[in-house]
Structures are given as structure tokens and as C-alpha cells.
């Protein structure tokens with residue numbers, strides 16, 4: 001893999017469009033968006049349900065339904081290649097390795113019948129070869145860096161034996177074990193209660209900073225954006241309506257839709273009203 005300089009974007013999306021073929025007609029889920037993500041930065045894509053956020057995230061690793069159910073166009077450049085057009089084998093090599101993704105619901109990604117340590121080891125075996133046993137130390141280190149105490153014991157447990165917060169930490173460990181350059185987190189804390197949400201966000205920020213990873217965070221929650229993002233894209237109906245550094249978006253939004261989103265986020269509204277008084 002070639003070295004990326006910190007000024008060069010690690011991911012560059014140009015005029016991405018995604019159409020879905022629905023029974024009611026074509027859904028233009030993403031209508032020509034362009035953006036870049038750099039190493040060591042956190043970019044949040046924010047917008048209401050249905051604005052196209054998850055479709056963008058899924059496009060990066062080609063997880064949307066295959067044509068003719070969905071058609072992507074434009075380009076997503078990573079390491080000199082276009083992720084929309086490279087071959088499946090090359091994509092498999094990148095997926096879960098150089099670019100990883102975590103989702104809202106860890107249970108949909110974890111295998112209920114396999115111990116979590118084995119599942120994480122399997123990721124390494126797939127990408128690096130060797131026997132799973134050889135990857136034991138790396139698995140325990142990944143669990144530890146996701147903030148899991150007593151990783152030796154946790155590694156032997158099954159997903160249903162873990163709390164929601166621990167399961168999400170296991171997903172983070174699984175996403176990190178290949179040492180990715182880009183981590184995509186699609187609503188990673190939405191299903192968790194507030195205290196656990198804050199803990200998981202702390203883990204993500206800590207990891208992003210200590211590893212210099214690029215983090216793409218998909219969320220509908222501007223409170224989450226305020227805590228972790230460097231830069232923000234605001235999406236509505238498949239288009240980017242506003243973009244900028246997080247401070248500018250939160251304190252001086254230019255677009256009426258961004259102002260509406262802010263007004264609908266009680267915690268931020270209270271903070272802003274306090275600052276204004």
C-alpha cells in the first residue's frame with residue numbers, strides 16, 4: 001500500500017450519485033455529492049432520516065444492493081483506485097482491513113454462535129493468513145484498545161453474554177484489528193443509552209487520535225457531532241446543503257435547514273441560549 005501524506009485526502013468522493021430501483025419508481029438517494037476525508041480528521045455527515053447518509057457510507061465499501069437494484073456513479077478514490085470500479089477481490093482486501101465499518105446494531109454483524117475472540121481472529125486470518133491462534137495477542141490488544149477490561153475472559157464469551165455497550169466495543173475491536181486507515185461509523189451510538197453513548201464516543205475519539213485514523217461518522221444527532229467532529233457535511237434529500245468546520249456549523253449556520261436541525265437538538269439549543277444570554 002502506498003504511503004499517504006497527511007495533506008492528501010485518504011478518501012475523495014467526486015459527484016457520487018446513487019439511485020435505487022423501488023417498486024414505486026427510481027429513488028435518487030444521493031444526488032451528486034463531493035467531499036474529501038483526511039488522515040487524522042473526523043468528518044461527520046449529518047441529516048434527517050432518509051437524507052442519504054447511510055447510502056453514502058455503504059457506497060464506500062459497495063454494500064448497497066447490486067445493480068439493477070441500485071446504481072452508483074461518480075467516483076470514490078482511495079489509494080489511487082476508484083472503489084466503485086475495482087474488482088471484487090481487490091475490494092475484499094480493502095474491506096474490514098484498510099477501510100472498516102461499524103454499524104448501529106452490533107448483533108447484525110456478529111455471529112451469535114461464535115466466541116467474540118474467534119470472530120476477531122478470523123478477520124486477521126482472512127486478511128493476513130496464518131492460523132487464528134497466531135493472532136491471539138493482536139485480538140486481545142484490539143479488545144483492550146476498544147476499552148474492554150479483562151479481554152482474556154471477554155474473548156471467550158458469545159455476543160449474547162455481553163451488554164449492548166460491550167458488544168459495540170467488540171465491533172470496534174473487530175474494525176480496528178486490521179489497523180485501518182479509515183473507520184466508517186454509521187450511527188454507532190444510536191441504540192445505546194446516554195452514558196454508554198458517551199463512553200463509546202470517547203473510545204472512538206481516543207482511537208482516531210492515537211492512530212491518526214480518518215473517521216467518517218454518520219449521525220442524525222448534532223450533539224454527537226459537537227463532541228467528536230472536526231468537519232461537517234449537512235445533507236438533505238440526497239444533497240449537501242452546508243459544509244464546514246464543526247464550530248462554524250454549530251455557532252453560525254448559514255442554511256435554514258442546518259438551523260432547523262440545531263433548533264431540534266435540545267442540548268445544543270440550551271448551550272447556545274446560555275452563551276447568548
Ligand SMILES: Nc1ncnc2c1ncn2[C@@H]1O[C@H](COP(=O)(O)OP(=O)(O)OP(=O)(O)O)[C@@H](O)[C@H]1O
Pocket residue numbers: 020021022027028029047048049050051052053054055056065220
Ligand atoms: N435498498 C434500498 N432500496 C430502495 N430505496 C432505498 C434503499 N436504501 C435506501 N433507500 C432510500 O434511499 C434514501 C436514503 O436512505 P438512507 O438510508 O441513505 O438515508 P439516511 O439519511 O441514512 O437515513 P436513516 O438514518 O434513516 O438510515 C431513502 O429514501 C431510502 O428510502
